Amino acid sequence: MLVLASIWLLAACAGGPKLSTRDGPEVVKNGQYRAANLRPYKVRGDTYRPYVPDIGDTLTGTASWYGHESGSLTATGERFDPTALSAAHKTWPLPSVIEVTNLDNGRSLRLRLNDRGPFVDGRLLDLSKGAAKALGVHQTGTARVRIKFLGPAELGARPTYAAATPEATDGDRQRYRVQVGAFSERANAERVSDQLRARVDERRGLYIVTLGPFEGAQKAELYRQKVLAAGYFDAILTRDE
Numbered sequence: 001m002l003v004l005a006s007i008w009l010l011a012a013c014a015g016g017p018k019l020s021t022r023d024g025p026e027v028v029k030n031g032q033y034r035a036a037n038l039r040p041y042k043v044r045g046d047t048y049r050p051y052v053p054d055i056g057d058t059l060t061g062t063a064s065w066y067g068h069e070s071g072s073l074t075a076t077g078e079r080f081d082p083t084a085l086s087a088a089h090k091t092w093p094l095p096s097v098i099e100v101t102n103l104d105n106g107r108s109l110r111l112r113l114n115d116r117g118p119f120v121d122g123r124l125l126d127l128s129k130g131a132a133k134a135l136g137v138h139q140t141g142t143a144r145v146r147i148k149f150l151g152p153a154e155l156g157a158r159p160t161y162a163a164a165t166p167e168a169t170d171g172d173r174q175r176y177r178v179q180v181g182a183f184s185e186r187a188n189a190e191r192v193s194d195q196l197r198a199r200v201d202e203r204r205g206l207y208i209v210t211l212g213p214f215e216g217a218q219k220a221e222l223y224r225q226k227v228l229a230a231g232y233f234d235a236i237l238t239r240d241e
Helices: 129-135 186-196 217-229
Strands: 008-011 018-021 041-043 046-048 058-066 086-088 096-102 108-115 123-128 143-152 175-183 199-203 206-215 236-239
Touching: 058 129, 086 129, 096 129, 108 123, 108 129, 123 129, 123 143, 175 186, 175 217, 186 199, 186 206, 206 217, 217 236
Parallel strands: 018 108, 058 123, 086 108
Antiparallel strands: 008 018, 041 046, 058 143, 086 123, 096 108, 096 143, 175 206, 175 236, 199 206
């Protein structure tokens, strides 16, 4: 995958809190995109064609998050900071300012779009770890989101951060599992299980491969990131009931 904002205040809005950033990211009036950031490109045999949507255009889909590529360069040439508020999209122009709304909890946030991805079927957006925490996606791994295009972002702008989130802290005692995947064939599930030293459970005709349980979302997420790095891009966190 190509590697992929300030203090936020809670404000009332329909369906959940809206998180705003005081110091950015700001939309650049009459901003222009570099031609290099709009050229078609190919990943794993698929060709992607970036385009500039109309201001206010929206897309709905599934967002995930990533953070293990800290220090790598994003598609805009910026140093990736997993704690900053940023995201990756396959075809919207870079860099841009977008609004992301978590449709599962109503939280909404403006952030900087500065990278390409996620190159996984069925995924719309990849959030930085900081954005995932602010939007409540950090523990769940994925969430249904709506993204709105707001316009061009400043080139080379300083990153912005969230000061705190209403998520669980280190005192989290909830137990989680990393669900690596669900397979229709037991042999496929057992092959993955052998590679990761995971367990296989049969549910509703599918063979579910999981790791864990782990106490606390933070520890579980560390293992999910390892699973993602191993190439299992559909890995999610589930509560161990």
